[in-house]
Amino acid sequence: MAYNLKQTLNKEERLSPGHRMCSGCGATIGVRNVLRGLHEGDEAVITCATSCLEVSSYMYPYTAWKDSFIHDAFENAGATCGGVEAAYRALRKKGKVKNTHKFIAFGGDGGTYDIGFQSLSGAMERNHDMVYVCYDNEAYMNTGIQRSSATPMYADTTTTPVGSVSEGKPQNRKDLAQVIAAHNIPYVAQTTFVKNFRDLHVKSEKAIYTPGAAFLNVLAPCPRGWRYNTPDILDICQLAVDTCFWPLFEVIEGEWIVNYTPKKKLPIEDFLRPQGRFKHLFKPGKEHLIADIQDEVDRRWDDLLKRAK
């Protein structure tokens, strides 16, 4: 079915307003738009790792989720969702479930890149018919902005605080989409909020309706953790893709496809400058640190282009 923006936006919301996520939160924008990938009439079971999203959207006795929802623990959304999907196969076989149900797991980068990594890897390798969506805000925001393996180099976090002998996080970020692609599952994609959200909508629908395991990595800025002007989230996301810090790509049955190549690749400073977590990099004498980040961004972008050839 051809993509139609108006139709997609007119779909009924599956995450109700009234949840307690921060205003301008990237995770909520991500969830609402991923769920637009579901076809009307299809039911879904949402699995959620412990996260801002979970504690703010299902606070007893209220839930914001219109679909069935399960939160188990922090590190096991992959396995939990796999269990639900296996139950679906079993109950379909017995005729106890007749409707079509789809399975979507959400986790932040902490629950996905780090503590939930084994559970995710297992679920992907077993090729459950499910989508795992990481809303990547590049740190443990729920527990107070601690660093994760998704945090970019030199970011100021509460466990990599900038100090007299520290420039922020000393290590590079993990490239999780690439790691999951190495599981050779049917569909992997990286996306964020750009322009009219077509990229996110199309990839969500593909991920949900591709039989077997699928993984979506969604850059979902956190205004509190990143310290940018909250209403500027779409500008921040656009800069992430125009600097090639966050390339938009898909891996379909092992074939790498770059979905967006900026006409003019912007310098990484443009993405870093509006964010308080990188403020220390703009003091005199710190230019070499920005150069380090630029080198890594360039290296990874070139590597991606080679894969996509």
Add this chain to the structure above:
Amino acid sequence: MAIRDRLSGNEAVANAMRQINPDVMAAYPITPSTEIPQYFTTFVSNGQVDTEFIPVESEHSAMSACIGSEAAGARTITATSSCGLALMWEVLNVAASDRLPICVALVNRALSGPININCDHSDAMGARNTGWIQVFSENNQEAYDNMVMAYRIAEHPSVMTPIMVCQDGFITSHAVENIELLEDKVVKDFVGEYEPEHYLLKDNESIAYGPYAVTNYVMEARRAQLEGLRNAKQVALDVAREFEQISGRSYGLFEEYRLEDADFAMVIIGSAAGTAKDTVDLLRDKGIKAGILKIRLFRPFPAEEIAEALKGVKYLAIMDRCEDFNGNCGPLGAEVRSALYNKNYFPKTINYCYGLGGRDVTVDSLTSVFDDLRKIEETGEVGDVYRYLSVRE
């Protein structure tokens, strides 16, 4: 017609699972692993069951997948041992709190370290306060029978609490014994279909599991959970009565062996109870009034009933196959003493730690425990209230 066979405890439990034909099994072979999933996946591969088997990448994921599956509306099972249960610990609590009647076949083996693959109860005892029903078995027949009864207890609407069916590692799990199996159809009819009221996959209806709850709700949630667990006691007795009608074998909350007029008694769990019964027979032949109370239901702990059963006992030994590291006693020691105290029964009591990591339990070693009780009778002195049996010091 009952089927006579010779099976190991692992085979016996796997066969009960085949007859139950659960919807989903998720399992992982941590070291030490149990053979139960291996036997069971053979049934899956040969189309003898309809079960979806999830070969997860750890026991933590096994229990997590079980939680997802059971919440989705599927009767779900797993099997584990030792460190595997320890790795599940976090999510065992979640399963119980979500009121999901999952069944775990547990083969009791020592926790690390040192790493050891033999029997003791440190795994089950480590998980004793996670909100699960725990049923222990003395031999292969009991392990099989308890497995057949498990879902009837766990899924009862007044209970809705997960259940752990325990048997002793190697001694029961690997030893081949004579056993009487029920016919497949008899088990199927006894266990029945799982028809939960609400579940994730119910067509045209949504439900949410696993909320964040603030201070205002947690105590009420825990209190409701306790009620379900407590109800398991009566349900276990009701189910046992029905089970007796199909099997001819009778079960209670615990078994009393020559206990009625006993002056000297031993409270014990699992396979060593068989050895203890032989010990008691020999002592009775010598005119010594000895008896045994063998625990079947450990969680919920039938404190009042146990205290009443031990009412007339003058000298008591409580046997723990687990070191609890509280410095004073084992878990069974603490429970039984507390039960007696609440009823104002004060037999002279000692608590033993025994059989760790598969250390042999023999008629001789258990006779020495009764000898110790008789020494207390002679001297009037209890002495050390917490002792190690058969240990080199």
